[in-house]
Amino acid sequence: MELKKIIQSLDAKTITKNKEDKEIRCSGIVASDLMSDVLVQHQEGFLLITGLVSEQVVRTATIxxxxxVVFVCNKKPQQKIIELAEEEGIILLSTGLSTYQACVNLSKLMENRG
Structure with a gap:
């Protein structure tokens, strides 16, 4: 799915330097503020939705x-976290939507692509 479509679906802002025409491979959506819960997922390549803004989020996304990674409720990470994400090749987005609404919007987008 195109990054541009994800951004439009969430009315999101890009935080990291990205090309909006980039193709993103994703197997699903995981939403959690507990990174320990994210680590036990049995799928790879999912979009991570969270309200937690910390370095731990980027490290978990990498693993x-x-x-x-989509930060909800207009949360924005510090510059150190942005730089880490760019080093790891993780795209960071921020949306004003709640976790629930972001999941709904992305689920609809994923249903419409196939």
């Missing part, structure tokens, strides 16, 4: 192979 589980999540190509995109």
């Amino acid at each position: 589980v192979g999540a190509p995109v």
